[in-house]
Amino acid sequence: MNRFSSLTLRFLLAAIFVAPILLALAASFRDNSEMYRHAGSLSFWTFLPSEPTLDAYRRAIALPRLPMQLFNTVLLGFVMATGTAVSSLLAGYALSRFRFRGREALFLLMLFTLFIPVDVILPPLFFVIRDLGLIDSFWGLALPFIFSPVGVYLIRQAIEEVPRELDHAASLDGAGLWEVLRTAILPNIRGAVIACWLMHFVFVWEWYLWPLTAMRRDDGQLAQVAIAGLIDPLRSTDYALVFAAAILTIVPAFIVFALLQRFLTSSQATTGGK
Amino acid sequence: MPHPTAASGRDISRRNRSAAFLEGWGPALVFLCPALVMLCLFKLWPIAEAIHTSTGTFDPGGQRIDTAGFDNFGFALSDSRFQWGLWLSLAAAIVKVPVQLALGLAAALMLRANTGGNALVRAMVISPMFFGLPVTTFVFAYLFDANVGAINAILSGIGLPRVAWLSTEAPAQLLVLGLSVWRDVGVTMLVFLAGLSAIPPQIAAAARLDGAGPLALFFTITLPLLARSFQFAVVLATLASFQILVPVLMLTKGGPTGATDLASFQIYETAFSYFDLGTASSMSLLLLVGLIVVIALELRWLAVKWTYE
Amino acid sequence: MIAMHKLVLRSVTKSYTKGTTVLKPFDLVAQSGELIVLVGPSGCGKSTLLKLIAGLEKLDDGQILLGDRDITDAEPRQRKIAMVFQNYALYPHLTVRENLAYPLRRQKLRMPAITEKVAMVARQLRLEELLDRRPSQLSGGQKQRVAMGRAIIREPDLFLLDEPLSNLDAALRTHVRGEIRDLQRRLGTTMIYVTHDQVEAQTLADRVVILRDGEVQQIGPPQEIYARPANIFAAAFLGAAPPNFLAGRVINGRIDVGQASLPFSDLPGECRTALAGREQVYLGLRPELLRAADDHYGDHLVLHGAVSSREIVGNTQNVYFRTDTACADMTRLSALAGRYLTDELVWTTENSNTGDTVKLAIRPEDILFFDAEGQAIGTHGSDTL
Missing domain, CATH: 1.10.3720.10 (MetI-like)
Structure with a gap:
């Protein structure tokens, strides 16, 4: 196996385990309506926040319990x-x-x-x-x-x-x-x-x-x-x-x-x- | 006092016998006490409780009203839903164990060299364990969400139909098992990495000089020498395959149409939704015995007959 | 019918990362059927050299020829080389029979042929009773024999042995050493044998290669190296105990060693010319070549010493003594010899009643002379190839 394909394989392997977590992390900086707006079609903003916001964290802290x-x-x-x-x-x-x-x-x-x-x-x-x-x-x-x-x-x-x-x-x-x-x-x-x-x-x-x-x-x-x-x-x-x-x-x-x-x-x- | 010596003699011998039986327990008991109490209260008592409960009938308030003998077992085993649940649990093991072992072994072989890059990738493969089962289940729920999920977005982006993951049978099963494998494959990899590092490098060198090419080396040397790791990884993966209740409880609730209606989910429902304590306990025992039988069979099939030294 | 397989190494070089050289350009021609012992302290590069020959590691530069084949870039399995490892590296999951058959099965030999060969080798090495055992059920000596069996069964062009005796106890070691020698003679296969034990080097080798820090110190038959070591390191390495080293000063056609003195006229001719014009030299006196001096030792170098301790080994005795004047710079000598040396001298003798003082003599032709850099003086240094 040459160096390039072995690197690619390792990168893919790492991505399979890390990408979902990163995606979830990204989701926490999104606005809910924005998330649903971009869900229909595949674009950069399907995965990443177009307007990053801490609003979700504010609401999470405000959860009473x-x-x-x-x-x-x-x-x-x-x-x-x-x-x-x-x-x-x-x-x-x-x-x-x-x-x-x-x-x-x-x-x-x-x-x-x-x-x-x-x-x-x-x-x-x-x-x-x-x-x-x-x-x-x-x-x-x-x-x-x-x-x-x-x-x-x-x-x-x-x-x-x-x-x-x-x-x-x-x-x-x-x-x-x-x-x-x-x-x-x-x-x-x-x-x-x-x-x-x-x-x-x-x-x-x-x-x-x-x-x-x-x-x-x-x-x-x-x-x-x-x-x-x-x-x-x-x-x-x-x-x-x-x-x-x-x-x-x-x-x-x-x-x-x-x-x-x-x-x-x-x-x-x-x-x-x- | 008739036969005082005989009486005291018997007394002494009995005391000796019990003393011999309890020999050395005195000081050990002080240190063992916390663990031993917990072991008895929360591991052994529940089993005893299950055996006791499984032989009774209960009113909805949880009061024992009658003795049922083995009726609860008969009822559980003749229930077609529980039969399906047991089969599903076994099928989960049959799918999860080989898939997870193959992936874990492949990852271990790929990342066995001790380089910085490999260490990083290894850490990433293990990382799902650190987030905890509930949080990883949230992540999968989002990933596979029918509306906002990344998977569906990608599917539709490349022209494939979107999948209603949680309301279609096979996709729901795939989701639950996939989550389980994704989460646990790191453990399997660690087990194989430890096994690989335990193989003396000279043995591989000897085989290469003896004429083994890469394939022969793998199948005649590496794989057989990983036998112990195999045994360990298989048992761990089997145990884990009996612990996939969390995503079922959180996401699929046994559905759609019974596709994820695992035995453990039925036990939970029977006990805490239907309050049928007798049946739930007998189901618990049946599943536990089933699990132990499966593991015993695996240990037998995978028995290792050689040692290094 | 002995196949002719000569091993040629041409400026084989190896270094690991960070620029540390493990093996300086190394040249060796092992004649067909020759038994070459590579010897040196740990870390001298001898095991690396073995791995390079086996193809388990890649060389940086140079060439390896075996018979008429260039095997420099060949895969290990294509080299027709068998190796016996220090820990034997038997396959733990296979029985002795399967271990022996392994190389044959990789050659895709037919089953009857394999069975026949296994039986033959098992008979040769007295393994018949053990064929169905697994390696973990064998003793050290038995494992060693299985490892030898696995090496000879495929009739390789070359044997490599990496410290094959170091895991055996002393008594067994001597015995197995003899067996290896006999086997090699009988098969006539070229053998490279690595060890750190100078006794093995002396008893086994047709020729010895002494390595230090990846560099060849001397190559030659053991007796020749013993008699004419190329430098202090080789002198200290081969021999039951290192020679006693003394400092000598060349003055006016004689060498002063403390109070003792040795006129040039008593020395062999070639020594005389080589010593002329030098000032400082080191003398090496082998402990076993010293003898108690009485009056008629006029042409010998005679030393006087006070005995500090003695130890008895069987019928010989090691007498430790000091001479007050002739001590050399021991730190420098230790560095040259690659081992720790003290200014205490030793005399190995069968003479059992020695007093508190000794008077010892050595024949001038038995004295080893070295310059300040530790290189032998005179014609002592043998061929370095």
Whole structure:
């Protein structure tokens, strides 16, 4: 393959994944009537705003509940990320360093829960949260997913790579179980813990089904679920507003990701494949 | 006190046995506690709840009024709509998995060299994951909107008829599956990239010296050595193919005329629109078992018999 | 029936990006059936050279001929070259049988022919019992044999071996070394063998090529390089231990080495002329050529030293000692030798009762002389091609 065609192929590949996002970004700077006016025929302005405007962002901010819902998403992000990182760290430590009967079986059981997709288990999960009296509450949203098999796996693998001699040295120096974790192991798996935290933080922006089911108060709802209510594919949707609001929703995730991504090493992103 | 020693002896042996069974759990339990509680409450209990609920009948308020045995399962399985839903879910996997694997492998092969340009393109292929499923669904809704969508604009621009994507059967299915593949192909690519980088370069070099041309190299060396990546990617893609409820719920609502009436969508509707808890739970269990059977079969077919070292 | 395949490399050059040269123009003619050992420290370019010959990397400049074919731009699979890799590079998903058959299947040979050849090679290399195993079920030595088998089965025009013994333990290494030598002799196929181990170079090679920083230091039969190294690097590289290096000063028809002195008249003739007119020289004394001096060593160079430590290796003994005066600039010498050298001298002897001081002598014709740049003085330097 010559250089030109290989470049073209790469460019096409990138375009397939980026163009839709860019298109949505462009749509957020448009006026709705302008968008519909240019929709009939193919021209430059079918895709790009002819008169860029921030009007949609103004209207999005003015949506009565959006700020609260956005706050819910971000707060849930922090709670989920921190809760998952802490519970995975503790469990990973126990599963890697402690000897107890059924350790491997427990680890396998945890991994096995990966095979239970939310889509499939939604009703029974709903009943459990209802029985616990947590429907329509923030904790009802958060608690079911704080245990993360992926998090436990990630942290356990990272701890496995820390030499046991380090633990032994620390405990000979008088460290108890907690101090061993805090002083000998944690400093060596910081990358994995941050990866775990970040992954589960960003993961909250994936959420749709569970909040749709378990949260029926508007002001307790997550932003992305509320915005989905603005879409009515069979009638004319105000896409400018949808994308302005969606972009406002994504911005916090991007900021946090940009701040923390330098702690990630590429190895952590790819070890899942081995 | 008759036979005090015997009694205490039995006592001790029982205590020993349970002590042996629980050996080492003491300190471990402290650290395992948060994860273990959550695991039991929100992963295992729902399964138990599903099993319990599936064997009962409920009034519309959600109160259990009677025991139904396996009637709910029988009802679900004999319902032609649920049969269609199960078939549709399986068909989604049958289409999505090979397409996504082929595309992911092609992307990985194309971008395997570690150059700056490739890293950039890789990041772009993965990027849909960072926007979250709801937002990417908005994007596709806009892209494929019958009136203002870019796809229809392009179609009409090049002289093809516009398509009512969400109200025609095959296009609606294509849209939902396409979104799913588009979103997940990056993961598959990452899995294959990791697999490719795990192949020792000397093995490819040896094959080239042994007379393998590009095609033979790919089919006799690269592809077999990616077996583990294949296994992993297939399982991930299968799992994901059972999680395409979001676009269905947001855009197609199972329609048009049942074209996207997936089993998971029916479960959602049965539970939260019809409040038929018993049937919904039995449907959940059936789908879950189906998923596990599919994955078990895949793992069996794709079993790898060799290791590097 | 031995096919004649001579390998000719003409000013083969290779550099990677950023202008770092890995291989300065390199010339070599390997005669048909010859076993050439490329030796040098890691990063000297020997593996790169092997990859260039194999066609796994493109050369910047130069020409490669194999037999009567110009293979400079040929694809690896067209070169009829077999290679044994350091980590063996066996195909992990194939059984031993399939590994051996792989090159034959790529040649589109018929199945009966393949089966027959596999059986023959398996018998030759004692692999019959292992044919249905996968590489992960083999020991290091077995893997090595399979790798050799895969190389010989297609009867290549040239063998390339890249540190084939470095993953084996010491005992096995000696054994396999012998097997490789025998096999090569029997097949009569030209072989290029890369190693960083000077013992392998000495025991295997018809000719040794010593490389350093992409540049040839010396080419020649191992005994000749040992006896007449072209420079300090070659002298230090080939031999169980590097020679003891001393500084010498040429004055009035004699060489002063500390308090010891050696008149020109005791030196071989060609040395005498080459040394005349110089001031500073380095002397290299091989530890195993030193001997305890008693009175009748008049024409020898005699050194006095105080023993600092000793170590016993089997029936020989390494005696470490210092002479107070003759020390050279060790930093400079270490740079020339490409390895860390101290001013402690060593004497390798079978003599077991040595005292706290030693008096050692060496025959003048055993002394290696080098100039300030580390190049051999006299007729020592052998042919560089």
